[in-house]
Amino acid sequence: MLSELRTSRLSPHKYYELYMRAFDELRKIEIFFKEETKRGCSVIDLYELVQHAGNILPRLYLLCTVGSVYIKSKEAPAKDILKDLVEMCRGIQHPLHGLFLRSYLSQVSKDKLPGIASDYEGDGDSINDAIEFVLQNFTEMNKLWVRMQHQGPFREKERREKERNELRDLVGKNLHVLSQIDGVDLEMYKDIVLPRVVNCKDELAQHYLMDCIIQVFPDEYHLQTLETLLGAFPQLQPTVDIKTVLSQLMERLSNYAAFSTEVLLEFVQVEAFAKFNSAIGKVIDSQPDMPVVGAITLYVSLLTFTLRVHPERLDFVDLVLISGSCVKKLSGKQKIEDTKATKQIIALLSAPVEKYNDIDTALKLSNYPRVMDHLDSATNKVMAVVIVQSILKNNTCISTSEKVDALFELIKGLIRDMEGTKDEELDEDDFMEEQSSVARLVHLFHNDDPEEMLKTEKTGLLSLAESFSLFLSTFEKLRLLSKAVDLIVLSAATDPNTSSSFLYFSVLLLMASLTFIFMSKKDA
Incomplete structure (x- = not known):
């Protein structure tokens, strides 16, 4: 035999x-x-x-x-x-x-x-x-x-x-x-084993062997040899699926951190976040032909790692959102239209909202709106819906006019005509549901200071009136009411003495008119 x-x-x-x-x-x-x-x-x-x-x-x-x-x-x-x-x-x-x-x-x-x-x-x-x-x-x-x-x-x-x-x-x-x-032990792994294993230059072997190293050796070894391990990634062949291997490494180390809070200090000591962020930037820069979806996937993994290991470090989260290589891939003359890429961007932007269950925290991320600006109108609207649903689900209190302004700037895809949006693309049922969700936000405005509460309501109602204007202008037979709303918004914007009550009742009157029109149409 x-x-x-x-x-x-x-x-x-x-x-x-x-x-x-x-x-x-x-x-x-x-x-x-x-x-x-x-x-x-x-x-x-x-x-x-x-x-x-x-x-x-x-x-x-x-x-x-x-x-x-x-x-x-x-x-x-x-x-x-x-x-x-x-x-x-x-x-x-x-x-x-x-x-x-x-x-x-x-x-x-x-x-x-x-x-x-x-x-x-x-x-x-x-x-x-x-x-x-x-x-x-x-x-x-x-x-x-x-x-x-x-x-x-x-x-x-x-x-x-x-x-x-x-x-x-x-x-x-x-x-x-x-x-x-x-x-x-760690020293033998660091000095003898790791250098020999990462020395291979074959693309198939590189991917598999890096994956093997991550899977078979202890997490503490990876953490203590992070610089050596990450240093090998930019040297890998361009055809190697680096994003998968790097994502697996970050996932494994984040699980290691979640398993025992005692090891979190080690992550701080070895500056794990800074090393991962630097390595990802070098990998993307070394592969100029890397698709947008690949680059964004890496930053989604880094953000997930950051939210699990350093949830209190909002500066780290903000840094991931605006990392040079990430923005370089996102920025350009054209909006991102790759379906897989937009899904990854939504995952990137949804992660902080889902982690903190608090829109206030997301509003503190100065780079959050900048990333949203790189989305096409349809994806921007999807992300805005995610934000609104999160607020409604968690009954998040919106207490100041500044927060209202910041919030409605984030969800502007739902309250304004975005560039590139076509009327025929709108689904009436979806549109009605979206506008209903936006309108429900007013119930979450609250401040114990009456003066600040009035200011908050006025700011919110101005934005809601703009949303109402979009709602009316969507239907051909309601252009006249749309012009009326525009006049109300113009009046409030140019006259600081315009009261919140005037805005409130004006919008109510228009909504009553709209209801009458629809009921008449239904009876007919």
Whole structure:
């Protein structure tokens, strides 16, 4: 059966099935070798004997099997046997054969590595030997994995990439083994492991290996080596899906912070936010062709990280909204019309509103309106609806005229004719619901100071009158009432002595007229 592993005609999936059958048989052979040593057969003689097998691939599988028994016997230092095995496996340079052979070596040796409190520590063996063995095997497997894309005709490149992707877990298992070695502390990870792993230049390997590092090593290691880890991202190939890997890293660290409040101080000490913000800016600048949706997705992830780790730092939140690279991607002569990009912008702007459940906090973010200005009219309206619904849901009190002004500036997409909006695009039911929600905001105006309350109501009613004007002008037969509303608004804007009561009753009168018109139309 071992000779069958020499075939080059099978796909990776079929070859894996063959390998698993051979693996089961090799387990039985290993038991046989153990029994032979108990009967007095020298394990050293067995180790020498299998090296006389005729074909190199079966020979090396047998050598790894006997090597496992040899290490268990402790008749020789584990590091010497492991070094010999990993070097002997260089004899197989066929990518598919070599990957599975080295995967087998990793499998049979993972419980026999020298380490702290390991049965195989001593006689000069150390944890450094175990790390070097795993990293050397990992490096050679990675070379074989990368080489797969260069074999065969160009027209089969897509098929080869698919096959490579199917085999990536064979390479990643080495990193899992490495993370399980007792005694691999932060310093070893920082000085030995991380630099070796991030050194690969292949695009598929870069994405997968960075993902593996994030998944298999402890969160505290990532936090303490954040600068080194993030420094590798701008060097990655442009085709690597950096946003996914970076987002996963930020999500994992934010979960780590949420799990224990004691570690929040560590995030402050290592300046995690500043490093992430800087790294994202460098990644975007290094890839000028990155789509807008990719850049915004990165900042959505950064904002989510910030709101979970530093919710009290509004300056951090504001900085994310106006980060240079983010604004550079958003700004331009044309409004953003990419559907995926606008969804990400809505996610970006919705995050503070959903986190704080308080529009007052969002109004304190000076850069919030600037980001909204980069939206097309339809998306601006969607975001305005999100803000209004949040206020109504949480019964947020709006207590000053300044807050009213700031709020209605944010939701101007609902109360003014925005540039680019066409009458035929309006859905009457949606429009009526939106205007109803805007009108309900007046019930949330409150201030214990009567003078300030009057000022707040006047400011709000002016904006509501503008909304009412939009409502009327939407329907052709109501243009006359629209002009009346415009006159009321003009009067209030030019005459500071115009009372809130005058505005209130004027709007009520117009609304009554509107009701009469609609009722008459219905009866007709």
